[in-house]
Amino acid sequence: MSLTPDQLRRIALLARIEVSDAEQRGVTERLNAVLGLIDQLQAVDTRGIEPMSHPLDGRLPVRQRLRADEVTEADRREAYQKGAPAAEKGLYLVPKVIE
Amino acid sequence: MLNSTLSALGAALAAKQVSAVELTGLFLARIRALDGKLNAFITVDEEHSLAQARVADERRSHGAAGPLTGIPVAHKDIYCTRGLRTTCGSRMLAAYTSPYDAHVIERFDAAGAIQLGKTNMDEFAMGSSNETSHFGPVRNPWDTARVPGGSSGGSAAAVAARMAPAATGTDTGGSIRQPAALSGVSGLKPTYGVVSRYGMIAFASSLDQGGPLAKSAADLALLMNTMAGFDARDSTSLERPAEDYGRELNLNLAGLRIGLPKEYFGDGLEPDVRACVREATRWFEGQGAKMIEITLPNTALAVPVYYVIAPAEASSNLSRFDGVRYGHRAGEYADLAEMYRRTRAEGFGTEVKRRILIGTYVLSHGYYDAYYLQAQRARRLIAKDFAEAFARCDLIMGPTSPTTAFALGAKADDPVQMYLNDIFTIPAPLAGLPGLSIPCGFDATGLPVGLQIMGDYFAEAKMLGAAHRYQQATDWHLRAAREAPL
Numbered sequence: 001m002s003l004t005p006d007q008l009r010r011i012a013l014l015a016r017i018e019v020s021d022a023e024q025r026g027v028t029e030r031l032n033a034v035l036g037l038i039d040q041l042q043a044v045d046t047r048g049i050e051p052m053s054h055p056l057d058g059r060l061p062v063r064q065r066l067r068a069d070e071v072t073e074a075d076r077r078e079a080y081q082k083g084a085p086a087a088e089k090g091l092y093l094v095p096k097v098i099e
Numbered sequence: 100m101l102n103s104t105l106s107a108l109g110a111a112l113a114a115k116q117v118s119a120v121e122l123t124g125l126f127l128a129r130i131r132a133l134d135g136k137l138n139a140f141i142t143v144d145e146e147h148s149l150a151q152a153r154v155a156d157e158r159r160s161h162g163a164a165g166p167l168t169g170i171p172v173a174h175k176d177i178y179c180t181r182g183l184r185t186t187c188g189s190r191m192l193a194a195y196t197s198p199y200d201a202h203v204i205e206r207f208d209a210a211g212a213i214q215l216g217k218t219n220m221d222e223f224a225m226g227s228s229n230e231t232s233h234f235g236p237v238r239n240p241w242d243t244a245r246v247p248g249g250s251s252g253g254s255a256a257a258v259a260a261r262m263a264p265a266a267t268g269t270d271t272g273g274s275i276r277q278p279a280a281l282s283g284v285s286g287l288k289p290t291y292g293v294v295s296r297y298g299m300i301a302f303a304s305s306l307d308q309g310g311p312l313a314k315s316a317a318d319l320a321l322l323m324n325t326m327a328g329f330d331a332r333d334s335t336s337l338e339r340p341a342e343d344y345g346r347e348l349n350l351n352l353a354g355l356r357i358g359l360p361k362e363y364f365g366d367g368l369e370p371d372v373r374a375c376v377r378e379a380t381r382w383f384e385g386q387g388a389k390m391i392e393i394t395l396p397n398t399a400l401a402v403p404v405y406y407v408i409a410p411a412e413a414s415s416n417l418s419r420f421d422g423v424r425y426g427h428r429a430g431e432y433a434d435l436a437e438m439y440r441r442t443r444a445e446g447f448g449t450e451v452k453r454r455i456l457i458g459t460y461v462l463s464h465g466y467y468d469a470y471y472l473q474a475q476r477a478r479r480l481i482a483k484d485f486a487e488a489f490a491r492c493d494l495i496m497g498p499t500s501p502t503t504a505f506a507l508g509a510k511a512d513d514p515v516q517m518y519l520n521d522i523f524t525i526p527a528p529l530a531g532l533p534g535l536s537i538p539c540g541f542d543a544t545g546l547p548v549g550l551q552i553m554g555d556y557f558a559e560a561k562m563l564g565a566a567h568r569y570q571q572a573t574d575w576h577l578r579a580a581r582e583a584p585l
Binding site: 011038055059094 | 306402406418436443469473476479
């Protein structure tokens with residue numbers, strides 16, 4: 001299938017990536033080439049096959065490991081915020097959201 | 100010294116023929132001399148490396164040295180390092196320094212290895228040529244007009260040019276094995292869950308696996324003994340007893356059942372690659388191994404399956420890069436939504452954006468079942484192929500890549516051609532299986548060819564044993580790259 005300009009706009013919005021008008025044609029063209037590749041899967045008969053989300057599923061016992069719900073980390077807020085584009089008084093700064 | 104194996108370097112350190120400071124200095128000088136041409140490193144901090152080397156020498160003088168103490172190791176710039184910036188090959192993280200170390204880095208530090216620098220890579224490990232790096236392409240040390248492979252192209256080129264005796268990499272769809280093949284070095288992608296993903300910047304979490312690149316299989320075994328191990332901070336890390344990856348280096352090849360999948364020797368394989376791989380398998384046959392023709396009938400589905408699953412997982416993983424907590428933030432924006440959109444448009448390169456968009460699409464309402472669930476079902480078919488094959492053979496052999504190193508720019512603008520080139524390396528990670536690549540000859544123009552050896556879950560020691568036996572009888576792996584003479 002081929003993407004329409006509306007579909008591309010919708011995907012770009014969901015992905016939070018700005019696609020300029022100048023880029024649109026080239027982006028669509030290459031996305032369509034990739035969609036052509038993955039569309040080959042539509043012809044595969046997978047009736048009765050369970051989706052596989054863990055790569056070892058099926059051959060090895062896979063279980064979700066959960067840890068006890070307790071504090072395991074020390075407070076390193078300052079170190080973590082050192083790389084933030086804008087932080088102040090322990091808070092991350094972003095443009096105003098609520099008027 | 101530059102062309103020595105890790106065990107030889109370890110012996111020289113132990114015999115006090117060389118100090119860790121001298122050895123580190125030797126490789127730093129080599130990097131200084133060659134990296135202007137090859138661009139294999141993004142960050143080198145000589146003082147940091149030499150300070151670690153002094154500590155290693157001190158440790159040795161106290162009699163507390165292990166096999167890797169004082170050995171310099173280059174790290175793919177996907178592993179978070181507290182002391183060196185971590186860019187993941189992206190503008191998004193061009194100025195990022197991690198507040199913590201990856202588990203793999205902790206393990207090498209604890210072993211007394213020296214961080215030699217951070218190697219160049221395709222942006223967020225998305226690429227097979229190292230051309231998607233924000234820091235420019237890496238050049239192949241055998242022919243600087245060609246790519247080294249990717250995404251761990253900097254690591255492969257660094258080892259090939261003997262700028263580092265060993266390096267770390269990560270493999271999602273071939274990112275250790277393919278650059279190892281194209282650059283003429285040895286590389287291992289372990290079983291999924293063997294090496295912790297903690298602090299390894301995520302691309303596709305159900306596929307990503309760290310592993311080593313080095314000159315020889317014996318060196319890979321030594322590196323695995325340090326890299327592998329349970330880590331509670333990675334939810335898919337496997338709880339298994341520690342193993343010695345070098346325990347089968349003297350593997351008896353007589354009676355070993357080697358599967359040759361017919362799908363790996365079909366059309367599209369360069370004749371020289373076919374000839375080198377065939378000659379290598381004939382060598383194993385000469386040692387008494389039993390060649391078994393097998394079929395992996397769903398091989399052709401691997402690339403389409405991968406290009407649904409990997410972008411889907413990437414679109415989710417990379418949503419964290421929003422210009423709020425770390426990394427790049429756009430300079431101009433009117434509101435929060437625009438800040439996100441512009442930050443991501445500026446911070447990510449073309450290939451990364453393409454994969455995020457594909458992933459977003461296949462996960463979006465109305466397409467999830469047709470693409471994502473269908474790909475996960477087909478993924479199980481691929482895993483079943485391998486399960487049936489490994490009921491009949493101990494190892495599978497074939498080419499790592501259908502071609503030798505291609506020219507810079509040759510596929511850069513054609514994503515589908517680039518993706519299809521990974522046809523032989525994509526299946527193993529979809530099934531979580533280990534695979535390695537070792538040099539097995541050269542094509543008519545003198546470019547290295549890689550032999551891929553795949554094994555069942557946790558068969559790394561056996562795979563390394565087969566590779567080691569081959570490397571004892573051949574010297575492909577010890578040849579110096581043409582444009583980086585010793």
